[in-house]
Amino acid sequence: MVVLRLIVALVCLGLASICHSQTTHIPEAAQANLSAAGEAVADFSRESSSADLSETVDVISVHDVSPTNQSTRDTSHGDPRPGRSSDGPVDANGDPIPLNRLQPQRILGFMPNFRTVSEGAKPHPPGWKYNFTVATHQATDYSSFVFLGITSLSAEGINAHPVLGKGVGGFWAYTWRGFLDKTDNTYLSAWLLPSLLHEDTRYYALGTGHSIPVRSLYVISRQAVARTYGGSNTPNVAGLGGKVLTQVFSRGYYPASASGFTVLATKFSYSVMRDVALSAIREFYPDAAAHFIRKHREKMARLAAENDSSVH
DSSP: OHHHHHHHHHHHHHHHHHHHHHOOSOSSSOOTTOHHHHHHHHHHHHTGGGOSOTTTOOSSOSTTOOOOOGGGOOOTTSOOOOOOOSSSOBOTTSOBOOGGGOOOSEETTTEEOTTEEOTTOOOOOOOHHHHHHHHHHHHHOHHHHHHHHHHHHHHHHTTSSGGGOSHHHHHHHHHHHHHHHHHHHHHIIIIIHHHHHTEEOSEEOOOTTSOHHHHHHHHHHTTTEEEETTSOEEEOHHHHHHHHHHHHHHTTTSOGGGSSHHHHHHHHHHHHHHHHHHHHHHHHHHHHHHHHHHHHHHHHHHHHHHHHHHHO
16 A cells, blocks of 8 residues: 555656646746846845845846836835736736735745735636646655655654654655655645635735734634635635545554554644744745845945945
8 A cells, every 4th residue: 555655656746747847937926037026136136245135035036037127116115116017927907016015936045935826916727737737846846855854854853653763764764654745735735626626725915905913814714714716715625625635645654553543633733833834924925025125225225325425
């Protein structure tokens, strides 16, 4: 049974790698070719040699950006607002989304953020193919394996399941089981169940215009609430059901002493709390990124003014 599940997982990864090689980006997640927002970060990167914030913000990639007139940005509130562009996510009026509402594909250049919709963005229509593409990016992203290694080392260190042992053998026992847990949950919650039930389990950022307590409660509520394909709220059967089924399936490859109800309930609770924490980061990261960029620009403008005054 375990060998069969491992083979199935490897087949999924094979399909995933093919899909990954044919897909260069996630259509929904924040795109790197949003021209004026790209200029904002390009400016930030060019000036990073004299600032301390150069490695703390990864709003969008600089590789595909194209310059635009600086007068199209409104920085009065620390919110670089690009002019109209046909590229990148746009709001209901067709205007590119400003930085303090724009969700990057990677948070801090590392954490995958493929399943988040920017505030006010027009999301890519969900469906079998699209959901599979997003789930594949999530499941096969290099950061997922880094986190898998960290969690496996942590679980072995605290001896979470003594029956799995310690040392190299114990680490391997935790790792391949964790890999199956992660893969099962990703494909069940982001692809199979949402596609069957027509639920959109992506995270839709509430964003600016709401108080921090309201946004925090919204983050928590998303564990129980998802969207239908038509945009209406619905119980998050696919998201929570995927977590439950993952724990049910795990009974087939965890020892009996590590697959009791209490253990499985604890793992389920941990999965929910982890998602809440990640959603909180997704919700508030654009605000922090725009804030740091504004502060950096103010600093550079102040230094430039001081240099000009010293020259004269």
